[in-house]
Amino acid sequence: MTPFDWQRILLDDFPLLFIAEVSMRALFAFAAVFAFLKISGRRGIRQLSVFELVIILTLGSAAGDVSFYEDVPLLPIIAVFVTLLGLYRFTVLLMTRSPRFGSWLEGKPVTIIRDGLYELHSLNRHDISADEFFMELRQQGVEHLGQVRLGILETDGDVSLFFHTPDQVRPGLSVLPPEHRPEFRQAPASDLYACSHCGFPQVLESQQEMNCPRCGHRCWCKALTHPRLH
Structure with a gap:
């Protein structure tokens, strides 16, 4: 390995066009997290409970992987998005049915x-x-x-x-x-x-x-x- 090999540092063996693909993947990751916030009805991180923050971090981790790794396809990230959204909806339903469960999950003032x-x-x-x-x-x-x-x-x-x-x-x-x-x-x-x-x-x-x-x-x-x- 050659120290300060700028070809390796900046792009390694990837073709220059891969930068455009990374940009497209980053836009996809942003859209996935943004869509979750819009669908869940939240306007910002300050409104997120601990449970919701864990959901966002999990989705963000998956979205981060798809942004940079060329061997991570997009469809599995959509599956992650749908799964987390389903989990969120199901948990909200349980919380409306059982205040005790809601207090256990999100805490009390x-x-x-x-x-x-x-x-x-x-x-x-x-x-x-x-x-x-x-x-x-x-x-x-x-x-x-x-x-x-x-x-x-x-x-x-x-x-x-x-x-x-x-x-x-x-x-x-x-x-x-x-x-x-x-x-x-x-x-x-x-x-x-x-x-x-x-x-x-x-x-x-x-x-x-x-x-x-x-x-x-x-x-x-x-x-x-x-x-x-x-």
């Missing part, structure tokens, strides 16, 4: 925030990344947890938020990035702080160290009280 505090059992059970969740909250205009009356993690990964009115906003844990949300084990000054793990607000005196009475963690951030700006 999970309450993450209630009255400005994290739901501890939800955090521990679902192993939710705080950084990603904080980013989701910031993108919906949330500055601290006290602004949120109810936060629900939907089965498709979206977060539904219901807010306190301005006069009902509570002191809450900041969801800003770490450089705007310093954490302390020892309070630098007498002030109102929020537990960095569960959001519980607590007045701490200067130089005081304290475990959170709600979750037992020892790190605190200064609690924010600003109302949400629409």
Whole structure:
């Protein structure tokens, strides 16, 4: 083998016209995945459940093979498409007939925030990344947890938020990035702080160290009280 053999790297032994065939195969693969999304009634990946995402990934894997490998014919990919579509339709039918089966397959919405505090059992059970969740909250205009009356993690990964009115906003844990949300084990000054793990607000005196009475963690951030700006 000759290193940096550009003929081998770029095209190997295939004729130049094979590039046109690859383009045609790629268009076919795109059309198959696009057709599945249209037929299934979904408008985008954000709406896909875990089950639907597995279906799309399986179809995408088959479509990827047919795009690049000259020895993979097109008709078997059509068979894969029909099989997956049939499986999808059959599973949706089962889910409409049996809510218990639907809950087992796709999961249930999970309450993450209630009255400005994290739901501890939800955090521990679902192993939710705080950084990603904080980013989701910031993108919906949330500055601290006290602004949120109810936060629900939907089965498709979206977060539904219901807010306190301005006069009902509570002191809450900041969801800003770490450089705007310093954490302390020892309070630098007498002030109102929020537990960095569960959001519980607590007045701490200067130089005081304290475990959170709600979750037992020892790190605190200064609690924010600003109302949400629409």
